[in-house]
Amino acid sequence: MHTKHNILFIINPISGGKGKLRIPDFIDKYLDKEKFNANFVFTEYIGHAAELADEAANKNFDILIAAGGDGTINEVATKVLQHQKILGILPLGSGNGLARFLQIPKNLRQAILAINRLKIDKIDTATFNNKKFFNLAGIGFDAHLSSVFSNDKKRGLAGYVKLGLKEVFGYRAQKYIIDIDGIEYQRNAFAISIANSSQYGNDVFIAPGASIKDGLLDVCIIKPFSLLKLPLLGYVMLKGTAEHSEMIEIIKGKQIKILRETDGAVHIDGEPLKMGKEIAVSVAPLSLSVVVP
Known part of the structure; x- marks a missing residue:
């Protein structure tokens, strides 16, 4: 029996201007339950995604998924980096610069199926002042x-x-x-x-x-x-x-x-x-x- 990964979806309900409340249903439908124990949280203000990610990383979530735009991804990724966890992205923003570079599908179902395959890559990060x-x-x-x-x-x-x-x-x-x-x-x-x-x-x-x-x-x-x-x-x-x-x-x-x-x-x-x-x-x-x- 292999152990399941604890995975947390941090969802920004307003990024990109579309209602995001159906996302948990979507994830529930397409995420591989054999591999993952999934949890969901919704952000309520700027900076909240970072707090939620920090809390989760301290608990025993291995994989943190930023479901939002570049701002949400930045907050979650900053904490993932600090705690040396794994970042996932569901691109829901208006621009999705990083997700496009990584070729993460804009289509939500395909993006979730990509998470199921759990292919991990390492990327550079940068610091701008602090x-x-x-x-x-x-x-x-x-x-x-x-x-x-x-x-x-x-x-x-x-x-x-x-x-x-x-x-x-x-x-x-x-x-x-x-x-x-x-x-x-x-x-x-x-x-x-x-x-x-x-x-x-x-x-x-x-x-x-x-x-x-x-x-x-x-x-x-x-x-x-x-x-x-x-x-x-x-x-x-x-x-x-x-x-x-x-x-x-x-x-x-x-x-x-x-x-x-x-x-x-x-x-x-x-x-x-x-x-x-x-x-x-x-x-x-x-x-x-x-x-x-």
């Missing part, structure tokens, strides 16, 4: 947009794009001093994204050549541009050709320090925060165990 991130973190325009967007209740891609177009007209590029593995770069930048995986989500690629298994981060510097070129920038990201674009400079590295002119917004896996002028970023190679298809 916060962990798994997909992307950044400063500059996208961080500014995240912070404005979080105050705007009309979530969803269309709302995001609309707000982006409104904000982009007033946004000015800033000066940054960037140190990547001991080499200093001075850059004027519209935004700087630090990519562990290749995309923001929705197949918008900022770092098409990024890998979550290479022990490196891709520092993506979006150069200042005339607004006439905004459609081109969008096109480059949707086509996945950022590495060949004049508009984006990508430098790979392990230890990154960024000095900017003022304190301000940052985003970590899409969630907006405020940080100071100095940002230190590092990578921990193959540090997180994840269930992959």
Whole structure:
């Protein structure tokens, strides 16, 4: 008789804007009961997923499944990493950047069947000042947009794009001093994204050549541009050709320090925060165990 794995599904009922209350029925239907003892909890506020994950990891849950968007995944993964457990993902967010990179199906039934096979892989994780991130973190325009967007209740891609177009007209590029593995770069930048995986989500690629298994981060510097070129920038990201674009400079590295002119917004896996002028970023190679298809 083999022992069953204790598995906890941490479900964010509001991520991606769809009602998630039927998820336990779905899991109940497709999860392999021979392999798993399943439990479910629903998050009620930002930061709750992390608390629930922490509690579960201390109890004797081996596998913690984040059912939500990039924010929920970040909270759960941070605790999984700390306690050296195993992370699973049911991608229910609007972007699902990390899940897409790992090729976890958006279809819920298929995502659960993938968990049944229990194939485990190790991926790189990264730290942005004192916060962990798994997909992307950044400063500059996208961080500014995240912070404005979080105050705007009309979530969803269309709302995001609309707000982006409104904000982009007033946004000015800033000066940054960037140190990547001991080499200093001075850059004027519209935004700087630090990519562990290749995309923001929705197949918008900022770092098409990024890998979550290479022990490196891709520092993506979006150069200042005339607004006439905004459609081109969008096109480059949707086509996945950022590495060949004049508009984006990508430098790979392990230890990154960024000095900017003022304190301000940052985003970590899409969630907006405020940080100071100095940002230190590092990578921990193959540090997180994840269930992959």
